[in-house]
Amino acid sequence: xxxxxxxxxxxxxxxxxxxxxxxxxxxxxxxxxxxxxxxxxxxxxxxxxxxxxxxxxxxxxxxxxxxxxxxxxxxxxxxxxxxxxxxxxxxxxxxxxxxxxxxxxxxxxxxxxxxxxxxxxxxxxxxxxxxxxxxxxxxxxxxxxxxxxxxxxxx
Numbered sequence: 001x002x003x004x005x006x007x008x009x010x011x012x013x014x015x016x017x018x019x020x021x022x023x024x025x026x027x028x029x030x031x032x033x034x035x036x037x038x039x040x041x042x043x044x045x046x047x048x049x050x051x052x053x054x055x056x057x058x059x060x061x062x063x064x065x066x067x068x069x070x071x072x073x074x075x076x077x078x079x080x081x082x083x084x085x086x087x088x089x090x091x092x093x094x095x096x097x098x099x100x101x102x103x104x105x106x107x108x109x110x111x112x113x114x115x116x117x118x119x120x121x122x123x124x125x126x127x128x129x130x131x132x133x134x135x136x137x138x139x140x141x142x143x144x145x146x147x148x149x150x151x152x153x154x155x
Contacts, residue, residue, distance in 0.1 A: 001059070001070070004052040005078030008045060012082050015041040022092035031098050032148060039116035039140040046120070046127030053126040083109055090151075099151040108151055115143035 019038040020026070026034040046053050063071060083106070090112065091105035101108040119139050124131050131139070 001055060001074045002077040004049075004055055005074055008049050008052050009078040009081050011045060011049070012042060013085055015045075016082075016085055016089060020089040020093065022089065025092060025096045025098060028098055028153075031093070032144060035112075035144045035147065036141060039144055040137065043117055043120055043136055043140055046124065047130055050127055054128070057126045057128075083113075086113060097153050099148075100153055101151065111150065112147050115147045116140050117143070119143075 015038060019034045019041070059066065059071070059074065086109035087106040090099065090101050090108040093099045094101035094105060094108075099108065117140075120131060120136055121127075123135075123139075130136075
């Protein structure tokens with residue numbers, strides 16, 4: 001579990017910094033484009049790492065039967081690290097005035113991730129039955145637009 005999580009984590013972080021590098025923040029006019037590119041890349045990982053996401057489905061299904069320390073190690077190997085880094089990226093966007101994180105970059109990160117992939121994850125059963133590309137694109141686009149309505153900069 002840990003090895004698989006680390007591989008996916010590394011790819012998610014590579015994509016995160018490719019599109020939301022704090023050293024090279026997007027131009028305000030490009031923010032939606034860059035968030036959408038990140039969302040598409042992350043959704044694509046469900047197909048690229050099908051075995052990993054199959055394992056994740058099993059983890060959620062069997063969480064009550066997995067020792068807490070194993071679940072914690074899995075979370076710390078991947079999901080928590082990614083969450084912290086997305087929060088850091090959201091804080092950087094907020095510092096640049098590109099979004100308003102409402103005093104919680106961590107919550108903005110959770111909302112971004114939920115809006116861009118939760119529906120796709122549910123409809124595709126964690127990538128087992130991938131959605132048609134146009135449907136996945138429609139859903140990620142809607143998620144990014146919703147995120148920007150909630151967190152778009154007032155300035």
